[in-house]
Amino acid sequence: MMKYLMLNCKEATILMAKKEEGKLSILGKMQLSMHTSMCSFCKKFEQQTKQISKESKHVHAEESMSAVANDRIIKMIDEHSF
Amino acid sequence: MEKQVIKADPKKWFALYGTLLYQHALPRVNDVEIAEDLVQETFLSALKGLDGYKGEASEKNWLFTILKNKIVDFYRKKATEQSFMSMPDLRAAENDWFDKEGNWAENRMPKDWHASDNPTERKEIQKIINSCKDHLKALQQHVFTLKYLEDLESEEICKVLNITPSNYWVLIHRARLQMRDCVEHYWLKN
Numbered sequence: 001m002m003k004y005l006m007l008n009c010k011e012a013t014i015l016m017a018k019k020e021e022g023k024l025s026i027l028g029k030m031q032l033s034m035h036t037s038m039c040s041f042c043k044k045f046e047q048q049t050k051q052i053s054k055e056s057k058h059v060h061a062e063e064s065m066s067a068v069a070n071d072r073i074i075k076m077i078d079e080h081s082f
Numbered sequence: 083m084e085k086q087v088i089k090a091d092p093k094k095w096f097a098l099y100g101t102l103l104y105q106h107a108l109p110r111v112n113d114v115e116i117a118e119d120l121v122q123e124t125f126l127s128a129l130k131g132l133d134g135y136k137g138e139a140s141e142k143n144w145l146f147t148i149l150k151n152k153i154v155d156f157y158r159k160k161a162t163e164q165s166f167m168s169m170p171d172l173r174a175a176e177n178d179w180f181d182k183e184g185n186w187a188e189n190r191m192p193k194d195w196h197a198s199d200n201p202t203e204r205k206e207i208q209k210i211i212n213s214c215k216d217h218l219k220a221l222q223q224h225v226f227t228l229k230y231l232e233d234l235e236s237e238e239i240c241k242v243l244n245i246t247p248s249n250y251w252v253l254i255h256r257a258r259l260q261m262r263d264c265v266e267h268y269w270l271k272n
Contacts, residue, residue: 008184010176014255021236044192049262051197052211055204056230059212061108061117064101069118073100073125077092080129 007035012042016049090132095141096125102142103149109212110153110231120156124149153232154242157224161243164220179259192262195269207269214264218257225250226257 007015012035018024019032036043064070103124107117127148128135135144179190186192197207218226224243228234234242240250 008180009186010180010184013259014251017251017254017258023236041186041191044194045262047196048192048266049258051207052258052261052265053230055197055208056211056226057233058204059109059208059215059231060102060105061212062105063108065104065118065121066114069122070100073096073122074093076122077096077125077129080126081092 005031005034007031009035009039009042012036012039013045016042016046020053090135090141092125092129092132095128095145099142099145100125103145106146107149107153109215110227111156112216116156120149120152123152127152150232154228154234157228158242160224176256176259190259190263193266193270195266197269206272207265210265210268211261214261214268217264218260221245222253222257222260225253226261229254 012032015024015028015032019029024032036046100121103121104117107120108114111117111120124145128145131148135141139147179187181187197203215223215226215231221243225239225245228239228242229236236247236250236254239245240247245253
């Protein structure tokens with residue numbers, strides 16, 4: 001019985017992506033937490049992936065727009081304003 | 083008290099938020115000219131919609147919402163143009179990560195690290211995420227960008243990219259494995 005409830009690491013990491021979107025059944029959640037409580041690799045995977053997901057929203061470039069594009073947009077705004 | 087009349091000043095908006103919008107757009111479309119065009123189109127849509135702008139959302143949020151729609155449209159168009167491209171073979175997608183029993187492959191086991199909440203470390207990890215994202219293969223990169231940089235739900239991503247849910251979950255799983263591995267590599271190197 002237990003054997004059928006046990007996830008391997010591949011299955012556990014798939015369920016983590018579904019959990020993130022609230023798409024995991026109660027059974028799935030139980031299986032997952034059982035697995036991560038015993039598997040330190042998957043536990044790390046979950047924590048690190050959560051951090052990546054959180055910081056991804058803030059990813060931005062450092063550089064500014066080219067002067068040409070900048071002038072082009074200002075000109076466009078001028079033409080559309082009154 | 084008299085209600086304050088909101089006067090729209092698009093030129094001021096551009097001075098205030100033009101660079102921020104561009105810096106947001108660039109990593110999400112990976113192309114300088116396209117990012118510039120999207121910012122221009124954002125302001126064009128804003129100018130056309132000025133009458134509809136009631137000052138309810140902040141100007142900044144309003145502009146970012148317009149830009150987000152432009153970015154999603156960009157991916158929608160891309161998906162239509164590339165529809166002739168066949169789906170990559172996803173059957174064996176995770177074989178290099180796990181052994182036959184589904185346990186972590188020896189050289190892929192997650193190592194011990196995490197970034198703290200201080201601004202320097204956060205900035206550093208964001209930079210690493212940005213460059214690791216560029217190493218993802220096209221469709222995985224699109225899925226990752228829409229999910230994690232643009233914060234879309236899986237159903238919406240399937241519609242935008244015209245992929246099935248089962249392909250979506252394989253792609254996002256693979257992208258997550260690869261991204262974590264890449265971020266770990268650069269994080270531990272520094």
